[in-house]
Amino acid sequence: MAKKVIDPGLGTASVADAKRMVNKDGTFNIAHVNHRGRIFSAYKYLISISWGRFFFIVVLGYIVINSIFAALYVIAGIENIIPPSGDVLKDFLNAFFFSSQTITTVGYGAMAPKGLAAGWISTFEALIGLLSFSFITGLLYGRFAKPRASIVFSKHMIYRDFNNGKAIMFRLMNRRTNVMIQPRVKVTLSISEEKNGEFSRSFYQLQLERDAITYMPITWTIVHPLDDQSPLSKFSKEQLKKLNAELVILASYYDETFNQVVHQVHSYLLSETELDRHFEKAFYFDEDGVTTLDHKRLSKTTAIER
Structure with missing residues (x-):
């Protein structure tokens, strides 16, 4: 069974029309008032x-x-x-x-x-x-x-068949040409739920097929299987898109350019999930056998034929 985790710092309070917690650019969606500028x-x-x-x-x-x-x-x-x-x-x-x-x-x-x-x-x-x-x-x-991570995330998550079950996936890529060393990904699910007329957020640490690799010279598809351990397994694919839920992603890796570990935050709303599609390969081999990575194909998906 899926187990809730302690609030990772995003706050458990919520409302019916709460906006996403993390913007597309990785900044937190927080409006500051009565803030003294320095x-x-x-x-x-x-x-x-x-x-x-x-x-x-x-x-x-x-x-x-x-x-x-x-x-x-x-x-x-x-x-x-x-x-x-x-x-x-x-x-x-x-x-x-x-x-x-x-x-x-x-x-x-x-x-x-x-x-x-x-x-x-x-x-x-x-x-x-x-x-x-x-x-x-x-x-x-x-x-x-200033050390900056250079990870690019696919525009959408996808929902598809995986290992005799279902899974949600997203893909990431290095914007630069250097090699990311020991990249790691941590995914937290936030679900806004109503109880006794009040809304609150519940948090779950999602289990991934792989949460770390050694190098990332091309692309990396992050897979969360919807098995018995997943808090999303009880929902149908249509229900998933209607959930007031968000996946908050923390990606980290060692950057040889800055000689330190850098981090990047991203998020997906479950309503942004594309159903029954798969990612197309973003790389191919040229006539000389050299691996060629097409950065424009990171988010390219195709419908799964039934």
């Missing part, structure tokens, strides 16, 4: 977001800071940098270009501050520029140096 929180955020969003923030910050200093130069008198053109927009753009030269310490020499007001503003801006670019350099190093 500079270290900003650092963690900036080294964790996507490269596109990171460079958008950098460029936006660069434009905003230069616009603020350009406005200060115009207020202090554009004649302290360059002769006025009589056009407010052109004067602002000239101040903006002078600000960008000052904050980056380029200093082409075509424009230079004259007078105390412009001198103090440019002096303070040079300091801001040095601090800002030092901070961005630190962020770039942090983004490259």
Whole structure:
């Protein structure tokens, strides 16, 4: 019989329309309120977001800071940098270009501050520029140096025949070309159930066909047999898709790039399960006999013929 396990840290409280606990990107689906932000929180955020969003923030910050200093130069008198053109927009753009030269310490020499007001503003801006670019350099190093797991999970789980019974499966793959050493997977099932008008979560540690392998140069299909030891064995395949249940997966392996063990979290809702399908092979042998892995075929499935 399936045995419940102690709450792994996800919380036993639930409601009828509770959302998934883990997002698709592996982050926990938790909204924080009354949270006091700190500079270290900003650092963690900036080294964790996507490269596109990171460079958008950098460029936006660069434009905003230069616009603020350009406005200060115009207020202090554009004649302290360059002769006025009589056009407010052109004067602002000239101040903006002078600000960008000052904050980056380029200093082409075509424009230079004259007078105390412009001198103090440019002096303070040079300091801001040095601090800002030092901070961005630190962020770039942090983004490259931060250990990150590179596991890709199949889009869906599948439900199919397995060893004279049934099983649910999902597949994973290494996004990079290095070899994962001693990968391990731990799968926790969370089922939201109603008792006496109140909803609560029950947790089960799912038994897997294999929870560890030595290497993972290609793909690895994780199999949970729906035998007598499975908490899901009492449900039909149609009932499985209707369960308010989630599989939370913790994958770990030794990464030779970072010289340490890295971890990655993922989850599947049982409602996302594809019924009576099997995964197609994601690798093949080329004409020279070399194993070729097609990363686009990780989630490729085919209906099982009856």
